[in-house]
Amino acid sequence: MADAHTGRLCVQIIQSHFGPITASVASALLTRGRLPLSQLVRITGHKPRTVLSSILVLVQHNLLWHARTEEDGEVLEVNVDECLMRLRFGRLVWQAEQLFGKAASEIVQLVLDHGKLRPPDILSLLGAYDTKTITVYTQAIHNLVSTSYLKPSTILSHVSPRDKRIQYEAEEKTKIAGFPTAREIREAKEVAEARLKREEEEAEQVGLKRKAKETAGHRSSKRKTVEEDEHIVEDTVYFRANFDKFNIHIRNSLIVKAAKERYNSGAALVLQAALKVTESSQKSVAEVRSDPMSVANIVLQLSENDDLTSGLVFSSKKTSTSACIKDYLGMLSSADNPTPAGRAGSFVSYSSSKVQVEFEVVGRRMRRHVLESVTRERHGVEGVRILRLLLDTGKMDEKQISKIVMMAPKDVRPLLAVLAADSLVSTQEVPKSADRNPTRTFYLWYVDLHKAYSVILGNLYKTLYNIGMRRRAEEEGSEVKAVLEKRERSDVSQDESLLSRLERDILKEWEAKQKRLTVLEIRVEETVFILKDLGVLGINDD
Incomplete structure (x- = not known):
């Protein structure tokens, strides 16, 4: 169950996206914990059909988990992490456009708006009916699925992983003879965690299937051989956004920004090139370090216009790009300070042949x-x-x-x-x-790092809630509300010159306030990402 600040923020997000009735259902679950349907109807005071409709909406958007208990039967629980991720939807759509183009961003936005969709439904909602448009969107869907930016929605994604973990740990502990030791309990937890992770990976294998390609043989032979050539996206599978894959780009941009602030733009360019080399193999922000890479691979990611010599001082004027990169890698790995303090301040680990970006250290x-x-x-x-x-x-x-x-x-x-x-x-x-x-x-x-980070994170959620309340208060002001309602008229929306000078000034001032609130929200949410997503509240900190 979420704390007070997190619960209020989640209710505010759900209310802004789905309305007050759905928010009241979510509020009951956030304040009282998991509940069966009968108790949820009694607490909210809504009709059973209304509560069922709200539950269907929240399940469709991956905001509710199912669980089955011996006492209450089927119970429902709010997926708090999924709810808080809705604050990043705009950034996810922007990232999809930067990576794959406009068509991919439209697909991601549509999937985020509907929770989960099948490929034929995506094409239908996008209005793709001619052959050329269908080909463009189909290729974009294939790129998003093959690179794991869209993942299949499975039964496990609607079940609380905590319940599965507890169940698997209990099964492993029953195999222990006698009174379990601390080591045996730890090993049982590790086995349960590995089993849960393996099940999730196996469940997400669906979504792509091999395309059967028929090739004609020799003219003298009438038989045709079927070759497995390429993968295609299955039309019967529902796909949802894979937030872990999008979060990788947020983490990498923060790491590059930190390197630029500490050193210079040249070091940031080298680190950004190193991150691009292993970007396809990065699956989650929970990774300790990147895959090893060579200096030659980093050189290939840099363009000819990148000037690396401006951030370094050499005795000779002509210096190769490879030499500059090696010097920057020496700086980023704190090669001049081979002590625990130097390793704690490094960005990469650099040996004679391989380079790895240290995500956990950063x-x-x-x-x-x-x-x-x-x-x-x-x-x-x-x-x-x-x-x-x-x-x-x-x-x-x-x-x-x-x-x-x-x-x-x-x-x-x-x-x-x-x-x-x-x-x-x-x-x-x-x-x-x-x-x-x-x-x-x-x-x-x-x-106590875990306690300190938890309290700071709660205060950040409180700040995000206050930002949302301030935005709503600005919109509900009498003058602003009247101008916004007038702007929504069909004639004014086509020609804003119908607004008076005073109304245009009010609208301009309101838009400036909204922009400042949005920038503030992005900065606070970035700090939330550092505390929550990069390290799970500092549990791994020493």
């Missing part, structure tokens, strides 16, 4: 940068100094912190208190005696 550094930025904004440079000390050294008591950061104890004590109030730092009790008397207890301060 993601951990991005999350830490967000944590330090929030601390600096709320508590100043002194708060960042204490935070970095605890991140680098671990648990420390108040006197040690005061001594190392060179601040008076009377200043450190209240600063630690406000940092703890914001969940940026936490305390660990170490009692001297068994009675746990506070006077005989050590209190050590440390940074």
Whole structure:
């Protein structure tokens, strides 16, 4: 069940996309957890037919999971991650156009609008009836499916993976004889996770089938041989957007942006070329590092107009592109600092022959940068100094912190208190005696990264909710609402000169506010991506 801030944001998204009745059904599930249909009808107060229609809409758009329990039978649960991904729909359509063209972007937009569709339905809704248009859209569908930007919608995609994981873990634990040890429990969880992942991969194998191509033999022979030549998209399979594949491009753009901010545009170009080499093999943002590649492959991804020498200083004027790339890779891999701190600040791992982009290292550094930025904004440079000390050294008591950061104890004590109030730092009790008397207890301060990231993420969801509320308030203003209603008239929509000067000024001011709110929403959502998608709330952080 989602927390309060996440639940309110999900309800707001569903209401803006599907209306208030569907939002009330989602709100009941988000606030009370998974529920059967009978309880959902009683809580919402709607007619059973209305609730069923809302459930069908949410299931069609992959926003509800099914589960079957012994107590309540079939129950429903909101897929929170799928709901929050709806904030990125505009960016996904833009990415599809950049990668495959206008036709692909129209297909992706249509699939996002309908949740899941079959290829014949896509062609019908796009109005493709002539041969040329059908060929263009069919090729675009094939490109999207073959590169996994569209994936088949299977039965497993409508079942909560948490229930499957719990079931498989229970089955594995029953195979353990006697009282299970910690190692056996961990191995059972790993086997269950691998089994769930294998089932998902097998279920998503459908969607493409080999096309049978008939080729005539010699004239003397009347027999024809059938050769399996190429794959075609199956018309009976429903396809949905594969958000993991689109998220890869968001992650790669953030990594290139970080390299440009730290070094220069030349280093960013080399890193971008390295990411393009293995872009087709990247399947998920959960990957630790990219596949190995050679310097020659990176050279092929750069054009002749890319000037790499501007960011480097050489003794000779003529330097090959390969030499420049090797120097940039040395910078990006922190070759001049072969220490744990240098490896933690690197972007790639570079040996004599192979290069790999370190996604996990860069993601951990991005999350830490967000944590330090929030601390600096709320508590100043002194708060960042204490935070970095605890991140680098671990648990420390108040006197040690005061001594190392060179601040008076009377200043450190209240600063630690406000940092703890914001969940940026936490305390660990170490009692001297068994009675746990506070006077005989050590209190050590440390940074609980999972807790800190969770609290920051909740605040970001609250900010996104407030942005949506502000946008709605701007639209519902009396003056703006009247002008917007007038602009929707058929005569005014064709000729906006029918609007008065005051009305055009009101409309221009409203559009400027909407643009600023959209830019703010994109920036906040980018921070959400760093904290949530790159590392699952920092669970893998040390």
